[in-house]
Amino acid sequence: MSELYELGVCAARAGLEKGEFSSEDLVKALIARHAEKNGEIGAYLTFDAEGALAAARANPKAVPVAIKDLINVKGQPCTCASKILRGYVSPYDATVVANLKKNGFICAGRVNMDEFAMGSSTENSALGVTRNPRDPSRVPGGSSGGSAAAVAADMAIAALGTDTGGSIRQPASFCGIVGLKPSYGRVSRYGVTAFASSLDQVGPMTKSVEDAAVLLQALAGHDEMDGTTPKEPVPDYSEAVRAASLKGVKIGLPKEYYAVAGVDSEVKRVTDEAIAACAAAGAEMVEVSLPHTEYAMAVYYIVAPAEASANLARFDGVRYGHRSARSDDVFNLYARSRAEGFGPEVKRRIIMGTYVLSSGYYDAYYGRASKVRTLIRRDFEAVFGKVDALLTPVAPTPAFKLGEVQDPLTMYLNDLFTIPGSLAGNCSMSVPAGQTAAGLPVGVQFICDAFREDKLIKIGRAFEEARG
């Protein structure tokens, strides 16, 4: 038999059901794996072994899941990988956490990320370095890099990540796992530290599409505490898994995505092979157009920093986390606590966001960006009248070396293919598709219309089978 820590969600559940092992056995296996591997990979920031064991004893059929360190779990730290929240302990459970606990999961271990989820490599973490398990000289991607690395290194059965512009999908691609970004509103954001409130979503990062479906089922649904979550019942995603097929499915290839310059040749090859595999499995591949794609990056880097500047105003040294010891009056307390607590990328976003919202610039930047965002959303709506899904690369390159990408703009370009769908609010998934000659994983992205996770899972699962 394989080691317990190698199991995914469905395999773990099957074994627990049959009584082959207990939740405590699973947690113990993960504790040992953590001791063996975390020094090298750095996926976890903290792992409360005692707490996880106690939860496992209380619920002998529960499956442990690693949690990105910006989601509140009662009694656990929630640092957002920032110095400003060092030492903070959550007084309550996020709705996603309460949902996990209700549905037979244990929140075991807190995983690293880019500070406040701003970044694409996890190098912006103020609290530690995370390495790509497939090549430790490379980044795991970001911002959910700890989640992806934990799952890929078999240090977690599955993990939760968050995605604002690509933070579930890009690290999933870099580490060779599945990452599903739900539609905006599918999953509650209550208790998830806000980065850009009109974009943020929590989603599963797993070893298979079926595992993602099971986890999404547990996470999704209406929440009184998040007004963007609709009341309609959540579809049964296990049905979508059973219905997995590409026969007669219409898949669009957005020509603007395929015209982007600078995409790595191996990423192109893997994407071409994925297209061929879909066609061979009976899908009809058609070229489509999303004409406003070229503006998505600019729109995102106005909207997301604007919302971040407002959301991060609450970290002022008074109510949460770090408080500067050098303050003699209240203005200096705010200014110094924030200057000492936030890292450079977070400061850059706050400054950009404050600028685009400021009087005299609001109409020129934020107002116009919001209008262009509507055009981007309409592009997708029009296309989903004609096709079931889109297939695109996830990121322009495979995982890069730690320290290799120094300038912010190059880092931002990682999310070229993931940002437009985030702005539109639809659902998408990164599925492992192949690897480079050097053995680095490469995923492809499937995108479906808002609230069509059922279709996304059906297609993703079938693709997994088609690729073998």
Ligand code: GLN
């Ligand atoms: N890399 C993008 C950014 O830095 C997206 C991050 C995310 O999805 N949280 O904003």
